[in-house]
Amino acid sequence: MHSSELRELILDWLDDNYHFGDARTLMHDDxxxxxxxxxxxxxxxxxxxxxxxxxxxxxxDRDRLTRxxxxxxxxxxxxxxxxxxxxA
Amino acid sequence: MSxxxxxxxxxxxxxxxxxxxxxxxxxEAHNEKIDTETELYRWSIRFPDRFxxxxxDWLELPFDGSPDPVVENRGVQHSxxxxxxxxxxxxxxxxxxxxxxxxxVLSSRHETGPGKDWTLAELRAxxxxxxxxxxxxxIHRGDRVVAIVHxxxxxxxxxxxxxxxxxxxxxxxxxxxxxxxxxxFSQLQPSVLFAHTHTRTNGQSQSLWPLLxxxxxxxxxSNTELFSVVVLDITEPLAPxxxxxxxxxxxxxxxxxxxxxxPLRFDRVEFDHPAYVLFSSGTxxxxxxxxxxxxxxxxxxxxxxxxxxxxxxxxxLYFQTSCGWMMWNWQLSALCTGARVLLYDGxxxxxxxxxxxxxxxNEGVTAFGTSPAYIQMCMATxxxxxxxxxxxxxxxxxxxxxxxxYDWISQRLxxxxxxxxxxxxxxxxxxxxxxxxxxxVRGFSPIISLxxxxxxxxxxxxxDHGAGELVCAAPFPxxxxxxxxxxxxxxxxxxxxxxxxxxxxxxDWVELNPDASARVIGRCDGVMNIHGVRIGPAxxxxxxxxxxxxxxxxxxxxxFPAEPGGRRLILLVVMKPQLxxxxxxxxxxxxxxxxxxxxxxxxxxxxxxxxxxxxFSGKISERAISDAIHDRPIRNQAAIRNxxxxxxxxxxxxxxxx
Numbered sequence: 001m002h003s004s005e006l007r008e009l010i011l012d013w014l015d016d017n018y019h020f021g022d023a024r025t026l027m028h029d030d031x032x033x034x035x036x037x038x039x040x041x042x043x044x045x046x047x048x049x050x051x052x053x054x055x056x057x058x059x060x061d062r063d064r065l066t067r068x069x070x071x072x073x074x075x076x077x078x079x080x081x082x083x084x085x086x087x088a
Numbered sequence: 089m090s091x092x093x094x095x096x097x098x099x100x101x102x103x104x105x106x107x108x109x110x111x112x113x114x115x116e117a118h119n120e121k122i123d124t125e126t127e128l129y130r131w132s133i134r135f136p137d138r139f140x141x142x143x144x145d146w147l148e149l150p151f152d153g154s155p156d157p158v159v160e161n162r163g164v165q166h167s168x169x170x171x172x173x174x175x176x177x178x179x180x181x182x183x184x185x186x187x188x189x190x191x192x193v194l195s196s197r198h199e200t201g202p203g204k205d206w207t208l209a210e211l212r213a214x215x216x217x218x219x220x221x222x223x224x225x226x227i228h229r230g231d232r233v234v235a236i237v238h239x240x241x242x243x244x245x246x247x248x249x250x251x252x253x254x255x256x257x258x259x260x261x262x263x264x265x266x267x268x269x270x271x272x273f274s275q276l277q278p279s280v281l282f283a284h285t286h287t288r289t290n291g292q293s294q295s296l297w298p299l300l301x302x303x304x305x306x307x308x309x310s311n312t313e314l315f316s317v318v319v320l321d322i323t324e325p326l327a328p329x330x331x332x333x334x335x336x337x338x339x340x341x342x343x344x345x346x347x348x349x350x351p352l353r354f355d356r357v358e359f360d361h362p363a364y365v366l367f368s369s370g371t372x373x374x375x376x377x378x379x380x381x382x383x384x385x386x387x388x389x390x391x392x393x394x395x396x397x398x399x400x401x402x403x404x405l406y407f408q409t410s411c412g413w414m415m416w417n418w419q420l421s422a423l424c425t426g427a428r429v430l431l432y433d434g435x436x437x438x439x440x441x442x443x444x445x446x447x448x449x450n451e452g453v454t455a456f457g458t459s460p461a462y463i464q465m466c467m468a469t470x471x472x473x474x475x476x477x478x479x480x481x482x483x484x485x486x487x488x489x490x491x492x493x494y495d496w497i498s499q500r501l502x503x504x505x506x507x508x509x510x511x512x513x514x515x516x517x518x519x520x521x522x523x524x525x526x527x528x529v530r531g532f533s534p535i536i537s538l539x540x541x542x543x544x545x546x547x548x549x550x551x552d553h554g555a556g557e558l559v560c561a562a563p564f565p566x567x568x569x570x571x572x573x574x575x576x577x578x579x580x581x582x583x584x585x586x587x588x589x590x591x592x593x594x595x596d597w598v599e600l601n602p603d604a605s606a607r608v609i610g611r612c613d614g615v616m617n618i619h620g621v622r623i624g625p626a627x628x629x630x631x632x633x634x635x636x637x638x639x640x641x642x643x644x645x646x647x648f649p650a651e652p653g654g655r656r657l658i659l660l661v662v663m664k665p666q667l668x669x670x671x672x673x674x675x676x677x678x679x680x681x682x683x684x685x686x687x688x689x690x691x692x693x694x695x696x697x698x699x700x701x702x703x704f705s706g707k708i709s710e711r712a713i714s715d716a717i718h719d720r721p722i723r724n725q726a727a728i729r730n731x732x733x734x735x736x737x738x739x740x741x742x743x744x745x746x
Contacts, residue, residue: 016674035437043461
């Protein structure tokens with residue numbers, strides 16, 4: 001899967017579940033922290049992880065789901081696309 | 089040992105538990121030979137008057153009057169316990185018989201750093217000052233005091249002061265939307281609002297005044313009384329906006345602090361005098377204001393926290409809750425045990441995903457209250473906690489705790505006693521609880537709450553074992569006093585007694601075992617449980633039907649293991665002719681629900697359907713939909729005018745991947 005496709009998938013999910021049409025406006029910087037900027041709550045991160053695993057048919061490495069690896073769009077893209085088993 | 093047994097208490101623990109002490113007290117008082125936990129439970133429901141009177145004697149609560157008679161009026165709906173007793177819940181909580189003088193009884197922590205610790209004497213002095221402050225605003229017995237507050241010491245002190253005066257406390261957390269708050273508080277016509285002025289989570293601060301202003305405007309629009317907003321922030325309270333109505337007075341609680349406070353006096357009130365109003369929404373009408381009395385709350389919480397949880401002065405209890413959930417009132421009551429109550433305000437995952445469990449460890453928490461949703465979050469994000477050494481008890485509530493979640497707790501936090509406890513807002517307590525003398529068995533709550541005659545109902549048959557709807561077949565002191573504003577009791581009757589007269593019907597589908605252990609399977613009355621938060625469908629309908637494109641709507645929850653909490657919210661809508669339910673409309677509906685109610689009210693799935701099942705009187709039956717989508721027999725099928733809609737809805741939902 002290409003990075004831009006995954007980004008769109010995540011933005012659509014954010015719109016469907018948390019920002020209801022405003023996700024692309026709020027996401028002015030792909031390096032911003034989602035926790036610090038109120039993009040996603042801790043419960044939301046769990047839902048996103050489960051969504052990505054279901055949608056992409058993979059199991060994310062739980063031990064690497066840290067703020068350094070998962071708190072923000074670019075971090076998530078890098079983490080998921082670098083994960084073994086992510087669809088090409 | 090059975091593979092389902094995850095923890096067995098030691099003989100020493102059993103020998104010294106409060107459960108054992110109380111069993112001995114009962115045996116001596118009544119010349120009984122009760123030995124097992126099951127025997128004590130059975131005795132407590134066979135001789136309820138003896139049980140409640142013996143419990144009263146054992147607790148030695150401060151009171152005036154006489155504990156005789158134990159109860160008058162025998163029906164479940166109209167029973168009246170301890171009619172000759174006068175007491176005050178705040179006095180009960182602030183006079184722990186087993187407390188150790190000079191020890192910390194309340195601690196408040198925030199994600200931004202250390203908070204404050206209170207000894208009992210310090211706490212009583214602070215409550216005294218707040219009582220004086222409330223008196224200066226003209227607050228006295230029976231007045232309503234509401235709060236939009238974080239879970240911190242200031243909220244606790246404000247609640248205790250309100251109770252001490254005999255006034256009535258009702259609180260919500262600031263994550264609730266304006267409409268949801270006003271649908272609750274406006275019923276009460278309060279005189280005072282306690283509030284925090286900003287929220288600080290995940291390292292960020294946000295003003296709450298936009299929300300508070302709207303709530304204050306709504307609360308004061310229909311009356312001309314003086315209304316006070318008391319700001320609770322200790323540091324950097326935000327100044328109020330200029331557009332508050334002129335008769336609204338704003339002050340800070342810190343202004344009431346004095347070097348020489350008046351002595352703390354408690355207004356001892358009747359056993360049933362209202363202490364709290366908790367709100368719960370159902371399938372119709374505005375949220376119910378459930379009124380809980382001083383005496384019922386004091387007696388039940390002492391029983392649950394001492395006998396069933398074995399809390400004492402060497403314990404520290406932390407329960408993960410906001411001020412909008414009944415568990416906040418419940419955990420505050422742990423003051424009566426002499427234990428230290430730890431309050432925490434902030435994100436559970438800031439700055440790291442295991443931050444809350446680090447707090448538990450650093451604070452030496454011995455009893456940790458949490459929910460299956462949090463445990464699932466830990467599992468999903470790979471939290472590997474360092475075992476908190478003194479932890480001995482994990483309490484879980486909000487929704488059923490799944491077997492794999494028992495295993496995670498046992499492996500990551502254990503060995504610990506794990507009590508999946510269950511009850512709710514309706515009774516401000518629990519039907520299913522722990523028992524310090526019992527092993528933890530995966531999937532089951534250790535025991536039914538002492539003195540509560542819990543049965544399962546199937547049609548018109550009641551049984552003390554098997555699966556069915558939870559009913560309580562005998563009076564109990566913590567039955568709410570009634571519903572706020574329900575002067576003739578008709579709404580109270582309709583909510584809990586109409587289905588089976590003289591039985592409390594609770595709306596949970598449960599399983600009881602012969603040894604009085606039990607488990608909750610789910611709800612069976614149309615009320616939903618999303619992420620561990622109880623939501624009435626009726627709250628959603630005014631928002632959804634506000635969209636001109638929507639003709640009718642029904643909300644139900646569905647078992648959905650992939651969703652935190654194990655259930656998802658589904659909104660079914662019937663569209664007006666020729667109008668599609670497209671994605672932009674779906675997003676607008678979700679946004680409106682989030683903004684006006686809360687994020688928990690946002691459905692995971694919204695689908696358009698051709699028709700909704702309605703009764704012959706025209707009411708939409710969420711219960712029938714719930715039965716259909718869970719492949720259960722439709723319990724009220726004969727009452728449904730258009731049962732063919734159920735199979736269509738079932739196929740739509742089962743066929744929906746999202």
